[in-house]
Structure formats: structure tokens, C-alpha cells
Amino acid sequence: MNLLLRRLRADLFATPADGALSLGLIALISAAAVGLVQWACQKAQWAVIQANSTLFAVGRYPEAQQWRLWLLTALLTAATGVSWGLLRSHPRADREGQLWPRNDRLVLGLLAAVALWVPWALRLAPALQSRWWLLAALLGASRWLAGRFGSHLSRPLLRLFPLVWPLLYLIGMVLISGGLGLMPVPPSQWGGLLLTLLTASFAILLCFPLGVLLALGRRSDLPLLRWSAVVYIEFIRGAPLITLLFLGQNILGFLLPGGLAPDRIWRAAWVLTFFAAAYLAEAVRSGLAAVPKGQAEAARSLGLSYPQTLVRVVLPQALRVALPAMVGQFISLFQDTTLLSLIGLLELLGVARTVMANPEFLGNNREVYLTLALLFWSCCAALGLGSRALEKRLDPQTLSQSASRP
Amino acid sequence: MRKPQALLDRVDHPPWWRDRRVIPWLVQGVVGLLLLVLIAFLLGNLVHNLTARGMLLSWRWLGEPAGFDISESFLPFDAAQPYWRGLAAGLANTLRAVLSGLVGATLLGTLAGMASFSRNGLLRGLTRAYVEIIRNIPLLLQLIFWYFVVFLSLPNGTAALQIPGVVLAKSGLYLAGFSQGMHWSLPQLINGVWQAPWRLSVEFAALLSGLIIYSGAFIAEVVRGGIASVPKGQWEAATSLGMGWFPTLRHVVLPQALRVIVPGLNTQYISLAKNSSLAVAVGFSDLYSVAETTLNQTGRALEVYLLLLGAYLALDLVISVVMNGLNRLVQIRER
Known part of the structure; x- marks a missing residue:
């Protein structure tokens, strides 16, 4: 108690001026917090979110086909649970094996609370609510199974497990768009969070190899490669994203033979990819610059070929x-998907604007924008947290500590 | 003694596809060719498609009257101007x-x-x-929030937010300043409409x-x-x-x-x-x-x-x- 008081005093009331400032700030913050809570509990009409939750989640995806999205969600949940268990519960050089480390228990509790509270707060139909609970249970169960019994799996199987993710991505594409015996659902019917996540993940996955190639090109000794990479990167970085999306919508049709231009959504997704690749290339380039030249020279003199030197x-x-900078780019790419609403696509923000154009929900824009802000904030903050954890884990100092342990 | 000699020969005279002097030119040639083909393909389509629509590059339309208005402009502009x-x-x-x-x-x-x-x-x-x-x-969400939630819900007229020299109303932000020469004037309400030297x-x-x-x-x-x-x-x-x-x-x-x-x-x-x-x-x-x-x-x-x-x-x-x-x-x- 004494320590706490002393700490408070040093932090907040060290000098009279400091004390006055602290008091003012405390008054300001508590007034804002009280106002916000009062508004959220009493004045806000959350019906606009509750009535349109499906629209926000998947847009105008046909209701009869929505089981495909549930199936995809279940598959993703199971894969997440298994990966989580395999990554966290096994003894590693720097850590004892523990089925539920403390952070994991925290995360599980948080997820359970969200899965219980959000469907209830959204006033979903009981059938849908129970589906979310089942999904939460599936996550916990697969996490537990992988953590408990994962170590009995053979090594090659464990090595091959990450391949589940690209496979799942392809399966997801088929489930969403149809084909292979499923009824096709055209991209114009995708929307909401589904479209946001789809375009963002597509662009993030594809911009990564492109960005690495561009960065290597920019640092190449061959003038032609270097200059084409420089021209591309600077051209893309000089233009606002909205003008590039505009290019994709209005001019791409002229650049390709008639009828070859893809659907508007895919055009936008490709523009996002090419846009993000230029920024990612700069992040990777800063990483390449940080590797001492002696590393490549040593590898070459050991007889490694150029591709081996590069990859190994x-x-x-x-x-x-480059990891922190790259994740920063991914976060801003995720945020940039909101710009798709400006070219008339119905991703989260686009759906929000159509909902607010509905006379029934006129004047409810605070509720909608706050919900969207909270959604985007949690996704981006989670990405940032994950990046910081990964950064710490890959830090040479942690790695060498873990290697020196018996 | 033949083996080392053969090895040396292979190091000194590698086949052409592994020759240090050839590889850079080879790589650049291939990449350059690919880029050229791509650019020619895109430009060819562009010219073809634009000709088909009769819309080849022309700048004459810049001089035609615009026919739309700009709500707020630093340079004077109206619909009749090009x-x-x-x-x-x-x-x-x-x-x-x-x-x-x-x-x-x-x-x-x-x-x-x-x-x-x-x-x-x-x-x-x-x-x-x-x-x-x-x-x-996302910035776009923030901008929309500022516009639709904050600024468009401001009151007008006498209920507007006022601090000396600054008035914030739904119709705009009014600032005090010099008007008509060196005459300092504050925002004032005239017939229910705010007037000020500076309006944003x-x-x-x-x-x-x-x-x-x-x-x-x-x-x-x-x-x-x-x-x-x-x-x-x-x-x-x-x-x-x-x-x-x-x-x-x-x-x-x-x-x-x-x-x-x-x-x-x-x-x-x-x-x-x-x-x-x-x-x-x-x-x-x-x-x-x-x-x-x-x-x-x-x-x-x-x-x-x-x-x-x-x-x-x-x-x-x-x-x-x-x-x-x-x-x-x-x-x-x-x-």
C-alpha cells in the first residue's frame, strides 16, 4: 500500500504543477468515460446492429448457401485450435512443456466470454447462438486434444501440418465461391466482414512473395532489374490508393482484351495486392540492408549457390x-480495405453505409461507426500484439538463450 | 594428375549457362523481353480498345464548359467555366x-x-x-465519423458552440479576423445566420x-x-x-x-x-x-x-x- 502511494506520488504528484495537471486529466477522463458509458447503456439504440448482424457479417450471401460459410468457420476454428495446441503446449528448448500456460488460460477465458456474450448481445436466434457456442467448444477441444496428444504424433506428420493452412485457404475459396458441385455464388453477393477478410487475406498472402522479389530486384547488381523495380515501387508509392483502385475499375478494362478483365471485386483485390507489394518491398529492403555483407560472402565462399545463399x-x-515493418504494412493493408467502399463494393464500411441509408435506421450512425471502429481496432491490435510476441521469440538473444539451455 | 586438371578446366571454363560473364546478360535479357512483351500487350490493347470506342488520347475536352459546380473553392469557379x-x-x-x-x-x-x-x-x-x-x-472510418457524427450533428443558430472569436455550428466553423482592411471583427449572428471574416x-x-x-x-x-x-x-x-x-x-x-x-x-x-x-x-x-x-x-x-x-x-x-x-x-x- 505504501509502495503504491509512493509510486502514485512520483508518477502523478511530483510537483504542484504536475499535481494540477493530473487532477485536470483525471477529471477529464472520468467525465468522458461516464458520458460514454451513459450513452452506450441508455441512449444508444443497438437495434441497428442487432437487426443487421447477418448483413454485416456476410453481406447478401444467399441464405440457403450460408451453411458453407459455417462449415468453413468450423474448419478454420479446428485448424486454429490444433495449431495453437501444437505451438504452445509442447516442451521447447526455451520452455518447459505445459498444457495450459498462463497467457493461454487468459486468452481462452477471453474467447469464451466473447463467444458467450456477443451472440447474446446481438440477439441472435437461439439456433445461431448455440452454433457459436459449439464453435467455441470446438476451439477449446481441439486445442486441448492437440496439446495433450500432439506429442504422440510422428515427426513427419507434425512437419507437414502447416500445409493444412494453404489447403484450407483453397477449400475456403471453393466453399465461398462455389464450383466442384456446389452452387456458384457470384462475388457480387459477397459482402461485409466476409469480403473484408477475403480481400485482406488474399492481398496479404500474394503481396508477400511479390514484395520480396521486388526488394531483391531493387538491391540487385543488374541495372535492368534494379531500375524496373525502382520505377514500379516509386510509381505505386507516389499515387494514393484510391487513384489506383480507380485505375483498376475504369482503365484495366482498356488494358486487357475485351471480356478478359476479372470481376470488380477481384480487380480491387489485385490492385490491393500490387499496391501492398510496393510498400512491403521497402520494408523487406530495410531488412536486407541490415544483413552484413559478410554473411552472403561467407555463404558463397562455403560453396552455397546464389539461391541457397539467399534462402538459407x-x-x-x-x-x-523486417518483421515489425511488414506487420505494420499488413495492418495498414487491412485498414485500407475500407477504401473499397468508395468504389461501391459492399465490404464492412460499404454495408454500414447502405444500412444507414435505410430510413428505419436514420440517425443511428454513432452506434454503427463505433461498432466498426471497435471491430477494426481489435483486429489490428491483435495483429500488433502477435507481431511483438513473434519478434521477441525470433530475437537472436532469446534464441541463443534457448540454445544454451540443456 | 588428370583429375585435378579436369577440375580446374571446369572451374575456368564452365559451360556457358554457368558462366559468370554470361549470366547477368542472360537474366536481364529474359526479364527485359518479358517486360517489353507485357508493355506491348497492354499498350496494344489500350490503343485497340480506345480506337474501337473512338476515344483516342485528346485534350480538347479540357476547354469545354464543365457544367458542374464546386461547393467550396479557393479559386473562383462556376459551372460555365471549362x-x-x-x-x-x-x-x-x-x-x-x-x-x-x-x-x-x-x-x-x-x-x-x-x-x-x-x-x-x-x-x-x-x-x-x-x-x-x-x-x-482506418482513416476513412475516422473521417466519416468526424463528418457524419461530429460535425453534422452540431446545432445551428444561437445554440452553436461559441468561444470568444470562434463559433462552431452545423453550417461551418467561423473565426474572427480582419475584414475590409484593418477592421477586427468577431463572428456575429445576422438574421439567424452566422457571419465572420473566416469561414471553413x-x-x-x-x-x-x-x-x-x-x-x-x-x-x-x-x-x-x-x-x-x-x-x-x-x-x-x-x-x-x-x-x-x-x-x-x-x-x-x-x-x-x-x-x-x-x-x-x-x-x-x-x-x-x-x-x-x-x-x-x-x-x-x-x-x-x-x-x-x-x-x-x-x-x-x-x-x-x-x-x-x-x-x-x-x-x-x-x-x-x-x-x-x-x-x-x-x-x-x-x-
């Missing part, structure tokens, strides 16, 4: 340095 | 937003960046919260608030990183020489921090200039929004696009040149 020696070090 | 005047008015609006945004965001960011080194824990926490909240919410539209005010608060958070991080890059020993050395807090900051820390801050600011300024194109979402007639209207009326996609791109590239270039000049000024001069 230079890139692992460069990408580790 | 398209190029409209685009110029849009560019002027963009420049106005970017310049005021730069000044505001720099001030806010510098203050917040310095506040994150305050001795007051609450202030530090508040700065941290500001940066973390703002950076994780709510669209502009919303755009500016969004841009300043968003970029301010990024600039705060740049400033914080710059100050943190100065070793603690510099503060201690200056203090032990008897310098106070402000002289230390002014003569010792800032000159060293600026070397790190200025390149970071350059990036932030350019992204602010590009972000100003989101003005179209709050109904402010900036360059992009005028260009979009022009395209919808004339159908001249390629020409409008080239103008738009050229304007933004030029704007970025100007910012870069100015900031590089500044960077040269603050870099350390080695003896």
Missing part, C-alpha cells in the same frame, strides 16, 4: 529484422 | 487541405511526442492511448480534423523515436554542466533527435498528402473528387487518370525535395 542465409535474417 | 479550371480549383483545394494538415499534424504530433517523455505518468498513458487507438482504426465549411473542418488527428499519431511516434534515439548520457552530461531542462532540449537533444525525425517526417507528410484524397468521402471537392466528376461526365478515363497521377506525383516530389533540403540542414557536419 540472407532472407531469414533480413525477414526477421 | 474543365481545366475545375481541376485547378480542385488542386487548390487539395493543396489547402494538405498545407493546413501538415502544420496541424506537426504541431499535434510534436506535442504528443514530447508528452510521451513527461514525468507525469497519466499524461504518458494518455499519449500512448491516443497513438494506439488512432493508429488501429464543415466538410473541410471534418477532413482537417481527421487528417490532423490521424497523422498526428504517426508523427508522435516519429518524434518519440527521435528523442529516444538520443543517448541518456547526453541529458545527464548537459545537466551536470548546469544546463536546465529547456536549454538541454533545445541545444543538446533536439539537434541530435532531428537527424532521426526529419526522414521519418518526410514519409508521414507524403502519406498525409496522399490521404487527403479521401476527402471525397466527406464531400469536400478536392482534386480527386473533381476528377471523378469530370470522368463521369466526359468518360475520358485515361486523360483524367494521367492528370490525377501527375498531380499527386508532383505533390509528393515537392514534399520530398523540401524535406531532403531540411534533412541536409540538420545532418551532422563532420569535421
Whole structure:
């Protein structure tokens, strides 16, 4: 108690001026907090969110086909649970094996609370509510199974497990768009969070190899490669994203033979990809610059070929340095998907604007924008947290500590 | 003795596809050829498609009357004036937003960046919260929030928010200033309508608030990183020489921090200039929004696009040149 008081005094009331400032800030913050809570509990009409929750989640995806999205969600949940269990519960060089480390228990509790509270707060139909609970239970169960019995699996199986993710991505694409015996659902019917996540994940996955290639090109000794990479990167970075989306919607049709231009949504997704690749290339380039030249020279003099040097020696070090900047780019790419609403696509923000154009929900824009802000904030903050954890885990100091342990 | 000789031969005269002197030319030849084919393919399609529609590159339409109005413009403009005047008015609006945004965001960011080194824990926490909240919410969402939620729900007339010299109403932001020569005048209510020497539209005010608060958070991080890059020993050395807090900051820390801050600011300024194109979402007639209207009326996609791109590239270039000049000024001069 004494310590706390002393700490408070040093932090907030060290000098009279400091004390006055602190008091003012405390008054300001508590007034704002009280106002916000009062508004959220009494004045806000959350019906606009409750009535349109499906629209926000998947847009105008046909109701008869929505079981495909539930199936995809279940598959993703199971894969997440298994990966989580395999990553966290097994003894590693730097850590004892523990089925439920403390942070994991925290995260599980948080997820359970969200899965219980959000469907209830959204006033979903009981059938839908129970589906969310089942999904939460599936996550916990697969996490537990993988943590408990994962170590009995054979090594090759464990090594191959990450391949589940690209496979799942392809399965997801088929489930969403149809084909292979499923009824096709055209992209114009995708929307809401589904479209946001789809375009963001598509762009993030594809911009990564492109960005690495561009960064290597920019640092190449061959003038032609270097200059084409420089021209591309600077051209893309000089233009606002909205003008590039505009290019994709209005001019791409002229650049390709008639009828070859893809659907508007895919055009926008490709524009996002090419846009993000230029920024990612700059992040990777800073990482490449941080790898001492001696590393590549040492690898070459040991007889490694150029591709081997790159893949085994230079890139692992460069990408580790570039990781924070790269995740920063991914976060801003995720935020940039909101710009799709400006070219008339119905991603989250686009759906929000159509909902607010509905006379029934006129004047409810605070509730909608606050919900969207909270959604975006939690996604981006989670990405940032994950990046910081990964950064710490890949830090050479942690790695060398873990290697020196018996 | 034959084997080593053969080995040496293979090292000295490798087959041509592994020859150090050939590979670079080979790689560049292949890449160059691919690029050429791609460019020829795209340009060929472009010419073919444009000819088919009878819309080959032409700039004559720029002189035709625009037929649309710009709600708020720095340069005088009306519907009877040609398209190029409209685009110029849009560019002027963009420049106005970017310049005021730069000044505001720099001030806010510098203050917040310095506040994150305050001795007051609450202030530090508040700065941290500001940066973390703002950076994780999309700018477009913030702009729309400022416009539709904050500025459009302001009261009008006598109920408007008033502080001496400033009035904030739904019809705009009114500031005191000199009007008609050297005559200082305050905003006043005349027949239920506010009148003042300076009036900013709510669209502009919303755009500016969004841009300043968003970029301010990024600039705060740049400033914080710059100050943190100065070793603690510099503060201690200056203090032990008897310098106070402000002289230390002014003569010792800032000159060293600026070397790190200025390149970071350059990036932030350019992204602010590009972000100003989101003005179209709050109904402010900036360059992009005028260009979009022009395209919808004339159908001249390629020409409008080239103008738009050229304007933004030029704007970025100007910012870069100015900031590089500044960077040269603050870099350390080695003896």
C-alpha cells in the first residue's frame, strides 16, 4: 500500500504543477468515460446492429448457401485450435512443456466470454447462438486434444501440418465461391466482414512473395532489374490508393482484351495486392540492408549457390529484422480495405453505409461507426500484439538463450 | 594428375549457362523481353480498345464548359467555366487541405511526442492511448465519423458552440479576423445566420480534423523515436554542466533527435498528402473528387487518370525535395 502511494506520488504528484495537471486529466477522463458509458447503456439504440448482424457479417450471401460459410468457420476454428495446441503446449528448448500456460488460460477465458456474450448481445436466434457456442467448444477441444496428444504424433506428420493452412485457404475459396458441385455464388453477393477478410487475406498472402522479389530486384547488381523495380515501387508509392483502385475499375478494362478483365471485386483485390507489394518491398529492403555483407560472402565462399545463399542465409535474417515493418504494412493493408467502399463494393464500411441509408435506421450512425471502429481496432491490435510476441521469440538473444539451455 | 586438371578446366571454363560473364546478360535479357512483351500487350490493347470506342488520347475536352459546380473553392469557379479550371480549383483545394494538415499534424504530433517523455505518468498513458487507438482504426472510418457524427450533428443558430472569436455550428466553423482592411471583427449572428471574416465549411473542418488527428499519431511516434534515439548520457552530461531542462532540449537533444525525425517526417507528410484524397468521402471537392466528376461526365478515363497521377506525383516530389533540403540542414557536419 505504501509502495503504491509512493509510486502514485512520483508518477502523478511530483510537483504542484504536475499535481494540477493530473487532477485536470483525471477529471477529464472520468467525465468522458461516464458520458460514454451513459450513452452506450441508455441512449444508444443497438437495434441497428442487432437487426443487421447477418448483413454485416456476410453481406447478401444467399441464405440457403450460408451453411458453407459455417462449415468453413468450423474448419478454420479446428485448424486454429490444433495449431495453437501444437505451438504452445509442447516442451521447447526455451520452455518447459505445459498444457495450459498462463497467457493461454487468459486468452481462452477471453474467447469464451466473447463467444458467450456477443451472440447474446446481438440477439441472435437461439439456433445461431448455440452454433457459436459449439464453435467455441470446438476451439477449446481441439486445442486441448492437440496439446495433450500432439506429442504422440510422428515427426513427419507434425512437419507437414502447416500445409493444412494453404489447403484450407483453397477449400475456403471453393466453399465461398462455389464450383466442384456446389452452387456458384457470384462475388457480387459477397459482402461485409466476409469480403473484408477475403480481400485482406488474399492481398496479404500474394503481396508477400511479390514484395520480396521486388526488394531483391531493387538491391540487385543488374541495372535492368534494379531500375524496373525502382520505377514500379516509386510509381505505386507516389499515387494514393484510391487513384489506383480507380485505375483498376475504369482503365484495366482498356488494358486487357475485351471480356478478359476479372470481376470488380477481384480487380480491387489485385490492385490491393500490387499496391501492398510496393510498400512491403521497402520494408523487406530495410531488412536486407541490415544483413552484413559478410554473411552472403561467407555463404558463397562455403560453396552455397546464389539461391541457397539467399534462402538459407540472407532472407531469414533480413525477414526477421523486417518483421515489425511488414506487420505494420499488413495492418495498414487491412485498414485500407475500407477504401473499397468508395468504389461501391459492399465490404464492412460499404454495408454500414447502405444500412444507414435505410430510413428505419436514420440517425443511428454513432452506434454503427463505433461498432466498426471497435471491430477494426481489435483486429489490428491483435495483429500488433502477435507481431511483438513473434519478434521477441525470433530475437537472436532469446534464441541463443534457448540454445544454451540443456 | 588428370583429375585435378579436369577440375580446374571446369572451374575456368564452365559451360556457358554457368558462366559468370554470361549470366547477368542472360537474366536481364529474359526479364527485359518479358517486360517489353507485357508493355506491348497492354499498350496494344489500350490503343485497340480506345480506337474501337473512338476515344483516342485528346485534350480538347479540357476547354469545354464543365457544367458542374464546386461547393467550396479557393479559386473562383462556376459551372460555365471549362474543365481545366475545375481541376485547378480542385488542386487548390487539395493543396489547402494538405498545407493546413501538415502544420496541424506537426504541431499535434510534436506535442504528443514530447508528452510521451513527461514525468507525469497519466499524461504518458494518455499519449500512448491516443497513438494506439488512432493508429488501429482506418482513416476513412475516422473521417466519416468526424463528418457524419461530429460535425453534422452540431446545432445551428444561437445554440452553436461559441468561444470568444470562434463559433462552431452545423453550417461551418467561423473565426474572427480582419475584414475590409484593418477592421477586427468577431463572428456575429445576422438574421439567424452566422457571419465572420473566416469561414471553413464543415466538410473541410471534418477532413482537417481527421487528417490532423490521424497523422498526428504517426508523427508522435516519429518524434518519440527521435528523442529516444538520443543517448541518456547526453541529458545527464548537459545537466551536470548546469544546463536546465529547456536549454538541454533545445541545444543538446533536439539537434541530435532531428537527424532521426526529419526522414521519418518526410514519409508521414507524403502519406498525409496522399490521404487527403479521401476527402471525397466527406464531400469536400478536392482534386480527386473533381476528377471523378469530370470522368463521369466526359468518360475520358485515361486523360483524367494521367492528370490525377501527375498531380499527386508532383505533390509528393515537392514534399520530398523540401524535406531532403531540411534533412541536409540538420545532418551532422563532420569535421
